[in-house]
Amino acid sequence: SDHALAYPCSPDAVDWSVHYPAFAASGIRSPAFADVGCGFGGLLIALAPLFPDTLMLGLEIRVQVSQYVQDRIAALRATSASQPPASEPSAGGSAPGPYQNVSVVRANAMKFLPNYFPKHSLAALFFLFPDPHFKARKHKARIISPTLLAEYAYVLQPGGVVYTITDVNDLHEWMKAHLQAFPLFESVSEDVLRSEGKGNILDAVWNSTEEGKKVQRNKGDKWLACFRRIEAHREA
Ligand code: SAM
Secondary structure, X not given: OOOOOOOOOOHHHOOHHHHOHHHOOOOOOOOOEEEEOOOOOHHHHHHOOOXXXXXXXXXXXXXXXXXXXXXXXXXXXHHHHOOOOOOOOOOXXXXXOOOOOEEEEEOOHHHHHHHHOOOOOEXXXXXEOOOOOOOHHHHXXXXXXXXXXXXXXXXXXXXXXXXXXXXXXXXXXXXXXXXXXXXXXXXXXXXXXXXXXXXXXXXXXXXXXXXXXXXXXXXXXXXXXXXXXXXXXXXX
């Protein structure tokens, strides 16, 4: 249970410089990518070097698993710091060292997302191989539901993208149906996202997570569905 967890009362109360100390000097900001139920962190680790200026946060409810990700990031930062840079920094300055842009919190994302992320702050929100909660009476425990979609729309910036992938077809249909029905989201195809230069994100979504690799090893199917947070004409 998450009763013992401490949560920031609002995004203003989060000290992001603790998560991204190397960015503190250049003006700290809240993360732009969020991986909900990040598990062992495979997506974050894959994306971090591809977007060195983009701050990314994983949210994971399991204590040991979030601790594992935290240790993994610390080790990657330490290893990278002890290695000479691959190239000389350019005149305009370069991003802080590798993996400085990625962090994790232990949090129940179904309850506290708006406590971490300001309104319209996220460019990407990932739900990769979420727990399926097969039984109908447990569907309210699913990470995609009408109530939660309002929160996801709130934290995403217009134009931001929700990425979902699962090996459970029933859950795929469920997530698609709910996102489709929600007025602030519209379906966006993989081809369109690739044409916008998001191919490396999609490759990581398909292949980089621990759960995705397990499905691959077992030769299971994967279903992807992506949605864009649209600009509302009349929004309060
Ligand atoms: N996304 C990872 C991957 O693809 O390898 C992990 C997938 S795993 C099946 C689902 C993860 O979501 C688990 O690590 C679980 O602890 C986490 N989780 C479930 N409910 C959560 C919640 N409400 N908030 C944060 N994490 C949650």
